[in-house]
Each structure stands twice: as C-alpha cells, then as structure tokens.
Amino acid sequence: MGKDFKVIRGGRLLDLASRSAADRDLLIEGGEILEIGPPGLDAPEGAAEIDASGTLLMPGLINAHTHGHGSIGKGLGDRWTLEHLLHAGPWLNANRGLEDKQLSTMLNAAEMVLKGCTATYDLYFEVPMPTVEGMHAVAKGYEAVGVRAVLAPMMADRTLYEAISGLLEAFPEAERQRLSEMRASPTEEILKACRALLTDRPFESARTRLALAPTIPLHCSDDFIAGCRDLAEEFDVGLHMHLAESRVQAVTGIERYGKTLTAHLEDVGLLSPRFTGAHCVWLDDDDVHRLADNGCAIAHNPGSNLRLGNGIAPARRLLAKGATVGIGTDGSHCSDHQNMFEAMRLASFVSRIVSPETDDWLETTEVIAMATEGSAMALGFGDDVGRLAPGARADIVFLDLSNINFVPLNDPANQIVHAEDGSAVRSVMIDGDFILKDRQFTTINYAQLCRDAQAASERLLAANAEARAFSGRMEAYVSKFCVGLAQHPYHIHRWGGDAPAACPGPEKEARP
Ligand SMILES: [Zn+2]
Incomplete structure (x- = not known):
C-alpha cells in the first residue's frame, strides 16, 4: 500500500x-x-x-515565456517599442541585490499562481552577466511560492547599440560617448559563468530546472551562440531565444546575415528539439518550416507583441507545420501582467484578424492545449504536466x-x-x-511580499533616477532611427494595419 x-x-x-x-x-x-x-x-x-x-x-496553465526581473518594473513604460524597452534595460535592471532578485521572482510567481499558472520558462536578466548566487536567489523566489520554473539566464555579448547598426550614430555626439562606453561582458566570461551555473545546481529538481537564453540573435555573436549550443548539449538543458520579434530585428537580420534570423540560427546549428523561440513574429514560410522541421518549440506571446507593436505571429502556420506552440505572457515590464487567461484570449483574438477563413482561426480548445500541453513541451516537461490524466x-x-x-x-x-x-x-x-x-x-506571506515589492520599487527607482532621465532624453533618437528602420522593405507583413508605404503590398512568403 x-x-x-x-x-x-x-x-x-x-x-x-x-x-x-x-x-x-x-x-x-x-x-x-x-x-x-x-x-x-x-x-x-x-x-x-x-x-x-x-x-x-x-x-495549471504554463507560461512559456516570462522575465522574473520584469515584475518590479510592471507598468513603467507606455508607448514603448521593443527597442525602447531594450534601450531602457540598463536603468530598469540596475542596482539589484540578491534580495531584489529573489523578491522579483517571488512577485512574478505569486501573480502567476493567483491567475491559475503553475509553471513557467523564465529568462532572467542579471547585469552585467549571470552569477551563480544571483540565479540561486532567482530560484529561491520560485521555490518559496512553489511554482515550477525553468530558469534561463538571459545573456548577450553585444549591446543594443552594437546590435543595430547605425543606431549609435543617431544620437547627439555628446551623449554617444556614454552609450558607446556601455559594454557587454566578454563572450568567454559569460560562457564561463554559464558553465559554473550549470555545474552548481543545488535546486535541480522536478520543480526547478536550468536552461540557457542567448537573448536575441543580433545581440549575440556567432561564437557565443555556438558556445551556448554546446553547453546546452553537454549539460542536457534547454535553449531559449527571442526570435524575429520586431520588424527592426527582421530587417537588421537580413542586413547583417544576408538571410533571415531563423535561417542564420539554423546555420549556426541552434535549431533543435531543445530550442524554444520566443515571439517568432516576422517568420516567412521557409522560417516556419525550419522551426518545425528541426523539432523546435515556439512561445507565442500575443499580448506582448501587441503591447510593443511587434505584430502578429503566424501561430496557425506554425501549428499546421507541426511545430510545438506554447503561450506566454512575456515579462511584466513589457506586457504588464502575468495573466495567462488574457494571453489565451489574445491568442484566440489575434488569430481572427489575419484571415477571413474561419478554419485558420484558433479554436478555444486549441488555445487551452497550447497554454498547457504546448507550453509543457516548450519547457521540456513533456507530458508530466499540462494535463490532468493518470x-x-x-x-x-x-x-x-x-x-x-x-x-x-x-x-x-x-x-x-x-x-x-x-x-x-x-x-x-x-x-x-x-x-x-x-x-x-499557503506558502508565502502575501501582505509582506506586497510591502517588500513596493519598497524595492521605490528604492530602485530612486537609485536609477539619473540613468532613467538620461534614457528618457535619448528615447526620441531611438524612435526616430528605429521607426525609420522598421519601414525598410521586408518580404512579409505581420502588422494588423496596412503595410507601410515602403513595404511591399501583397504578402509574399518566400525567402529573399
Ligand atoms: Zn522576452
């Protein structure tokens, strides 16, 4: 018995x-x-x-893409594009101690639980690079609440100003200096930190797992992406990356690699069943095939994609080609909450504005399956979670x-x-x-958590006030350059409105 x-x-x-x-x-x-x-x-x-x-x-719903560090930044930005958000990253995430890191994931986890979510894939960002003690603090935040989490340190070996060519030159001379002095950590040092983290896993369990998140193709050198790929293989962990999220990235990808971002990742050997691509908005049909044929999973984040003006991911096409599609909220600094019910609703709704053909729309039963079984696969939990069955x-x-x-x-x-x-x-x-x-x-003192989060937010906003003001003054230059770049020709259209004048009219899905 x-x-x-x-x-x-x-x-x-x-x-x-x-x-x-x-x-x-x-x-x-x-x-x-x-x-x-x-x-x-x-x-x-x-x-x-x-x-x-x-x-x-x-x-329990499963959030296929979030950022625990974003919970303390809930509601801070209004008319931000993805590039504005990345430009604000240095002040949004600065000056955080270990307690702040643990607190931010506790807050993230608590919100998810209140809204019916029991597991998540968290791309946590530490400045300037991941540390063993930092990620342990992040894990403790999730463990305190009791939520399952796959924790992937979010990393880059290039800054935004190095990733988007021409952006730095768009700033006034005097300020350009300060931005150009921002440096990502050296590739080898970040990979060393990853190895240390993967080697020292006191929390490895059915509840808490590790993965690696080289954050965005353009922000990561090929050597760094390959290094992450090899480490993931060696330690048998997942890989998670933001992929073709904004039109700016899609356009810059063609400029840099001479091919789409997804085609580039396939060349570097990153696409495999251990890979989860987040957003995947600006994919053409060849990209959809690349992801599906390599057994990849996609984290569909319709709320974040709408909030940051990134467009609508081809979720139906990905499903139809056999890719695994989960649903995520993204971090609260860019979609302001961790409500998987709303993420599901938006997944359903946005599928209805891309085609008059009702067979292409996502059924609510499909949406729930995506937010449970699909997300479970994206997290690497297989069929252990995401379903109620023996x-x-x-x-x-x-x-x-x-x-x-x-x-x-x-x-x-x-x-x-x-x-x-x-x-x-x-x-x-x-x-x-x-x-x-x-x-x-039953696990945490919620009233105390709220007090701690309010105090941490006030302290961090005060500590980062000067950097925030500087970032705010520079925002108009980011807008001017990136909005212009977003209107460069690209061979597909993923926005809800009309294609910009400079973009081709009828959608053409073939590779350039
Ligand atoms: Zn994200």
Whole structure:
C-alpha cells in the first residue's frame, strides 16, 4: 500500500475533446494523478479527502515565456517599442541585490499562481552577466511560492547599440560617448559563468530546472551562440531565444546575415528539439518550416507583441507545420501582467484578424492545449504536466463556478478563454499540495511580499533616477532611427494595419 493518498471529490473536470466538464473524482498519490473516475471513486483507507464541489478543475496553465526581473518594473513604460524597452534595460535592471532578485521572482510567481499558472520558462536578466548566487536567489523566489520554473539566464555579448547598426550614430555626439562606453561582458566570461551555473545546481529538481537564453540573435555573436549550443548539449538543458520579434530585428537580420534570423540560427546549428523561440513574429514560410522541421518549440506571446507593436505571429502556420506552440505572457515590464487567461484570449483574438477563413482561426480548445500541453513541451516537461490524466503531476487549478464568468456554464473551453480573467481562480495545487487555498497563499506571506515589492520599487527607482532621465532624453533618437528602420522593405507583413508605404503590398512568403 502506497502512502500520501489524496482524493479530490465533487469537482467537474474540463474535457477539451467534448467541450464539457463532467463530475469526476481524482485519486492522487505522492503528487501524481493515479486514477480519474465518476463520483464515488474508490480510494485507499486514510486517503485525505478534498472537497472540490462548485469548482471546475483544469490543468495549471504554463507560461512559456516570462522575465522574473520584469515584475518590479510592471507598468513603467507606455508607448514603448521593443527597442525602447531594450534601450531602457540598463536603468530598469540596475542596482539589484540578491534580495531584489529573489523578491522579483517571488512577485512574478505569486501573480502567476493567483491567475491559475503553475509553471513557467523564465529568462532572467542579471547585469552585467549571470552569477551563480544571483540565479540561486532567482530560484529561491520560485521555490518559496512553489511554482515550477525553468530558469534561463538571459545573456548577450553585444549591446543594443552594437546590435543595430547605425543606431549609435543617431544620437547627439555628446551623449554617444556614454552609450558607446556601455559594454557587454566578454563572450568567454559569460560562457564561463554559464558553465559554473550549470555545474552548481543545488535546486535541480522536478520543480526547478536550468536552461540557457542567448537573448536575441543580433545581440549575440556567432561564437557565443555556438558556445551556448554546446553547453546546452553537454549539460542536457534547454535553449531559449527571442526570435524575429520586431520588424527592426527582421530587417537588421537580413542586413547583417544576408538571410533571415531563423535561417542564420539554423546555420549556426541552434535549431533543435531543445530550442524554444520566443515571439517568432516576422517568420516567412521557409522560417516556419525550419522551426518545425528541426523539432523546435515556439512561445507565442500575443499580448506582448501587441503591447510593443511587434505584430502578429503566424501561430496557425506554425501549428499546421507541426511545430510545438506554447503561450506566454512575456515579462511584466513589457506586457504588464502575468495573466495567462488574457494571453489565451489574445491568442484566440489575434488569430481572427489575419484571415477571413474561419478554419485558420484558433479554436478555444486549441488555445487551452497550447497554454498547457504546448507550453509543457516548450519547457521540456513533456507530458508530466499540462494535463490532468493518470501519470501526470497533480498541478490543478480550481475555478469557482459561481464566479460570474461561468454563470451560466455553457461551454467551459469557450468561457475559460473568452470570459475568464483570473478572478475565478479559487485554489491552485502543485504536486497535489495547495499553494493557494481559497485565494490565500499557503506558502508565502502575501501582505509582506506586497510591502517588500513596493519598497524595492521605490528604492530602485530612486537609485536609477539619473540613468532613467538620461534614457528618457535619448528615447526620441531611438524612435526616430528605429521607426525609420522598421519601414525598410521586408518580404512579409505581420502588422494588423496596412503595410507601410515602403513595404511591399501583397504578402509574399518566400525567402529573399
Ligand atoms: Zn522576452
């Protein structure tokens, strides 16, 4: 007889195939779902009974792309493009101690749990490069809340001003000096830091894993990308990279490499089943094939792509070609929240404005599968999570069916994607244990977390005030140069509005 049995009784279980939610009991042993059956399911004597009446049970949502460091910067930018955000990076992330690093991931994790998310792929940025103690602090933040996380230090061996040719020259002479003095760490030093981190993994577990995130092709030398590729192979960890996120990047990629960013990554040997590409907006059909044929996963971040004006990723095309597609929120410094329900809703909605053909639109059942099973694959968790079935971990969200979003209950899949906003999340379980019970955390002191986050934000804003003011004064030059660059010809169109005059009209998907 095993031990640590639990049985969840009285809930209704989401079934995507039938778009229904029948009464089902779940038997759990040691955090794993053992059996699912009709009410009255047999359970070993002494099994703990959990009353789920009045709730809809669904797998925990999985956030395929976030940045824990962004949580403290929530709501700071308004009309920022991606390039504005990267330009603001030095002050947004400066002066953070180990406590700030741990606090920012705790805050990120807490928001995810309150909104029904149980696992995430976090590209955490330390200035100027990752450290063992920094990433351990980041891990502690997630572990304190209890969320599963794949932690990938986000790294570059070039600055924004080196990545986008011509940008530096766009600034006034006097200020150019300060920007050109910003230096990324040397390639070999960053790779050494990665090796140290991968070697020293006290938190390696089913909850916390490591990966590597050379952040953006243009910001990483080929030697650095290849170094990350080899380390990932050696230590058997994932690789995560922002790919073809903005039009500026797509245009600059052709200028630098003579081919698309995705084609370049294929040449460097980065595309493989361990690779997750984030955003993937400015892909042509050949790029879609490259990602699918190499067994890559994509983190689709429709909210961030809209917020930063990057356009709409070809999610349907990627799915149709067999790529794994998960859904993410991106960091709160660029999409302001960690609400996977909203990310799902936006994934559904943006799929409807690129084609009048309804077969091309994402069904709500597909969207939920992307945000659970798809994201689980992108994180490298396979089918251990992202589904409620025997053999899977018991990562369960209990949605309150008396919440107005589910009254009346007509089609649970449609209502999860098109009506739910996180307010119906009553409880959240990971590995069979509640980390949120009746909207109260069982793992952390939420009131203390809020006080600490407010204090950290105020202290960091004060410490970074001068750098922020300088960045703000330079913002207009970034706009002028990058908005101009974004209108250079490119062979596909991924914005919702009309193509700019300089861009070709009818969409042409072939490689240049
Ligand atoms: Zn990102």
